[in-house]
Amino acid sequence: MSDAENPSNPTPDEQTDFEPVQVFDDETEMDLRPGADNCYKCTSCDTSCPVAEVDDDFPGPKFQGPEQWRLKRKGDEDIDDSIMSCSNCMRCDNACPSSVPLSQMHNTARGEYVDEQMDKLSREYIRNRILSNYRIMAEIGSKVPRLTNFALNNSVVQKVNEKVLGITSERDFPEFAQQTFREWWHERGGARVSSEEKKIAYFHGCYSNYNTPEVAKALVRVFEVFGYEIAVPRQRCSGTPMFANGMLDDAERAAEVNVSEFSDLIDEGYDVIASCTSCSMSLRQEYPELFEFHGTAEVSAHTYEAMEYLRIHEDLEAEIENASVEEQSFAYHAPCHARNQGLEHQAVELFRELDGVNIEDVGDSCSGISGTYGWKDEKYDTSMKIGEEMFDHMEHAEGNVGMTECPTCSMQMEHGTGYDIKHPLQLLEEALV
């Protein structure tokens, strides 16, 4: 049922769980609950919301979370449709001094809005469903990458996408790789290092499988240098795009597979490593907030971002200080979801010590694309307005190669500046392998 089950010959019946017109009947039991009472209205969350900063119609996280919840509890209020304008960047979470679980409230409200208030035949619903189930598109597209790359970026197709589906024609679709990471992994015969103590289970997510297998390969090579045995279990989308579009049922189905696969490996002594910061965020924070499968808590506690893991368990600093690479300069952008995990400084901090590298943080603004958000026709302008500050800083930075951990941030960085974008793991590979 998953691409990951039989990677070299993926089964096309994937499509069975993609039914854009299905009406959800199973009610989500979630509630916008407790934390609402902890809000003391300091508005720190509002001042850190990148959408509220550029979109005058967006009432901001305080309204989306605690206030909306109070309103709802009093009367039979509907969820305000502005919830669909929240990009799920989760910056508000980090800003709240009172630990109000804002993004959890937003995710729940969005789920309820989509379930109960959205017309399942509407263009918006169908479009969101397609965008949030990117992996399925990717699954099909990557079978014939050349043709798909050509077709998707054909201007006629783009216009049709925009008119019929509301997917902006301003953006170029990310290219599919000629060979997926999983195909490569099986071709090379899986893990090349075996170890009793050092074992990681790699959550590669969709993007590095279908679009940037070089990132996933870099992870494999770097971890093997440090002597890790790597497992690449069956897996589905982390759910991030689904949360952001209120498709909680889709997310739940994907999460169930991931939790079951990865918690089995945790029992065998593996830790879970992700190369995408939204994926690690999802497994760490959103799963336990939203779902209650057996093993969810274990997966959350054992999930790490790749470089974070190496910094905790290896002397990565010493390795980097002794290494060198060819002269190069980077403009680094920390993804919002990396910030939320406390990872926003690590790449700059580490690579500053690497001989040959000049790396500059381009500031703390949001890139603005927020996954599927910036792909929506009606959100494209907001997305670019948010990104302006980052583009500007990138252009003023010394480097003209961008660097970030997040695949969609990297799309936005490339789109706004024309720069090539690297993942930190690729530079680690260059330095250490």
Add this chain to the structure above:
Amino acid sequence: MPIREDVLVVGGGLAAATAALAARETGKSVRLVAHKKSTLRQASGLIDVLGYVDGDGPRANPYGAVADLPEDHPYGLVGEAGIREGLRIFDDAVGDAYAGGHTDANALVPTYGGTVKPTARYPESVAPGLASIDEDTLFVGFEGTTDFSAPVVAEHVVAAGVPFAARGVTVPFPKTFRDDARATRFAKALDEDEAADDGGGVRRALADAVAEHLTDEERVGFPAMLGDDRDAEVREELADRLGVSVFEVPTGPPSLLGLKLEDRLFAALDEAGVRLSTGNPAVGYEADGDRIEAVYVDRKGKNVPYHAEQFVLATGGLVGKGIGSDRERVTEPVFDCHVPHSEDRYEWSESEAFGGHAFARFGVVPDEELRPTAASGEPEFSNLRAAGGVVGGADVAREKSASGVSLATGAVAGGRAGEEA
């Protein structure tokens, strides 16, 4: 090999930043571990050192007033030298962005509540508004920003006995926003000189709107939302168009001046080569006898040890969550240091809102090295020092000494930690 530093500072506010900079000056490697954003975002952006002693003031010279404080006040431990050291580190970190360094005397700054407050350092945009400058003043507020009423501010400032005349007017902001628009939205519109409702730029439109009300005042004060990245440019343009000087009045939360100060401090930390780990809380420690070996940082369910030689605790007071309390007990949650308090909860506060509340002084009890002590008076750990709001003994809100206490204790605790590491 785990994460290891010479000095580890726990906290992310003014005290932590100062301690980290002070430790870094000794040439040691320093990391700062902060959970949430600091209370600077809510704070006014003013750096108060000491304005009142036991309700008596405003004091013109903070150094002169230190002698009148109780002996166990943190200022008593760090002395005038500690306060000066804290301010030096601050001045170095913020550069031209703050004024006040030219004198030992307190400046008197009108605030958004209309009080006139004694403070040691103030943002440069606030400087033309000082109450000691004898210039008639027009305060301007915007319709829709509920917590700044220009007429009330003017009335209060006059009532405080300032040597000039003051008036307040409220004008519509020339670009219409939603009713509860945030200060950041106004700032951004001015930064970018966005189109006003009449089609022209907002800066010109705002100057025009204010000019209508300006009679013979020599300066105009706005709530502190005149731009963010390009604030100096915005103020200059308004001043040019109005032909008088323009200043900002520090606002309550969310405070752009506080946000900008936070940004500056973090930039200074970064420039100094302090390593930053933000977003996750410190939750416990590992010790060998009376020496702390590592602090545990909780990253969503998993404890990661951060090793160091020396540690500084700068987690803030009751607001910053460095001091916790429930109905029974007042605690310091990371190292469980001793926090003296009455058994009887009803003695924690006075009935008078602005009385000398016991809770205001809650905090760890430092020795002369700023090491938190146990009930016995002995240091809890040999390599742990404390700074800022987590330190007890000061009633910072009443004394108007919050930032000063953070700077002075941060400088001393961080400096000593660096020297010993």
